[in-house]
Amino acid sequence: MGSSLTIPTLSTNMIKTITTVKEMQAVSNELRKDKKIGFVPTMGYLHEGHLALVKKARELGDIVIVSIFINPTQFGPNEDLAKYPRDFDRDAILLEREKTDIIFFPDSKEMYPKGYSTYVQVRDLQNHMCGKTRTGHFVGVATVVTKLFNIVKPHFAVFGQKDYQQLKIIERMVQDLNMDIEIIGYPTVREQDGLAMSSRNTYLSPDERSRALLISASLTEAERLFRNGTRDVALIRQEVERVLKSKEGVDIEYVSITDPDTLEDITKIHDRALVAIACHVGKTRLIDNKVLMEEH
Numbered sequence: 100m101g102s103s104l105t106i107p108t109l110s111t112n113m114i115k116t117i118t119t120v121k122e123m124q125a126v127s128n129e130l131r132k133d134k135k136i137g138f139v140p141t142m143g144y145l146h147e148g149h150l151a152l153v154k155k156a157r158e159l160g161d162i163v164i165v166s167i168f169i170n171p172t173q174f175g176p177n178e179d180l181a182k183y184p185r186d187f188d189r190d191a192i193l194l195e196r197e198k199t200d201i202i203f204f205p206d207s208k209e210m211y212p213k214g215y216s217t218y219v220q221v222r223d224l225q226n227h228m229c230g231k232t233r234t235g236h237f238v239g240v241a242t243v244v245t246k247l248f249n250i251v252k253p254h255f256a257v258f259g260q261k262d263y264q265q266l267k268i269i270e271r272m273v274q275d276l277n278m279d280i281e282i283i284g285y286p287t288v289r290e291q292d293g294l295a296m297s298s299r300n301t302y303l304s305p306d307e308r309s310r311a312l313l314i315s316a317s318l319t320e321a322e323r324l325f326r327n328g329t330r331d332v333a334l335i336r337q338e339v340e341r342v343l344k345s346k347e348g349v350d351i352e353y354v355s356i357t358d359p360d361t362l363e364d365i366t367k368i369h370d371r372a373l374v375a376i377a378c379h380v381g382k383t384r385l386i387d388n389k390v391l392m393e394e395h
């Protein structure tokens with residue numbers, strides 16, 4: 100967790116929590132008449148990264164709604180659904196502090212009742228990076244985000260660039276399906292030492308955490324090479340992998356250097372490139388990325 104997050108001992112019962120689809124839709128219908136609704140979907144166990152998205156929504160909207168839902172359809176059979184960290188009371192205190200108006204907190208039966216059969220698939224973008232190993236993950240994401248949009252009815256929603264592929268898929272989906280919702284991307288929030296904040300960082304032992312720092316360090320190295328004029332993707336990949344392998348115990352799933360819009364591999368950087376990494380550190384899967392961009 101973010102070391103800067105001190106949790107007040109006070110409990111909360113001020114913040115409105117809604118658990119049913121029907122009530123959420125009814126409340127949003129009322130609010131939408133004269134208020135701009137901003138929405139931040141999360142899986143809970145909040146850190147400063149999530150809270151930065153909430154602050155952004157607070158800044159841009161009249162009403163801020165945050166969902167907390169650990170979506171089973173985006174987890175594979177061998178993934179960490181059962182042990183994913185949960186602490187609703189703590190999340191509610193943090194959200195209240197950020198002046199969130201409503202928490203939408205449904206359970207799985209509410210979201211996927213008996214007989215549930217409909218899924219949303221965004222083609223092409225799902226075939227790269229995390230989509231190669233996490234089969235079905237982005238169908239789960241696109242499906243739950245569509246459902247949440249239909250339930251919460253926001254004017255805009257804020258997503259983190261930390262999950263870069265997810266952000267691109269949601270942008271594509273909103274465009275393709277003519278959803279009348281503005282998608283706002285927010286830069287990755289990091290710990291002081293560079294580690295991208297993630298609810299999964301809580302799984303890391305102190306030793307694993309120090310090894311995990313190689314991920315952000317390797318991205319910084321990619322940036323340094325780019326700033327020094329390197330445009331050859333093979334060379335940048337080689338250096339990123341060298342940094343990642345400089346200590347034992349960081350297992351690379353992928354180092355992907357691509358066009359930031361299509362996520363297609365490139366061999367030479369012209370104007371911009373996405374460098375995205377997925378690694379296993381111990382049993383924990385971590386992702387991070389950086390967009391390399393010419394300074395005009």
Ligand code: AMP
Nearest residue numbers: 141142143148258259261262287288296
């Ligand atoms: P999650 O709870 O992991 O599903 O994340 C909920 C939202 O928070 C997603 O839009 C994520 O991209 C975003 N998010 C997670 N970690 C960070 C971070 N370190 N910086 C910015 N946004 C983040």
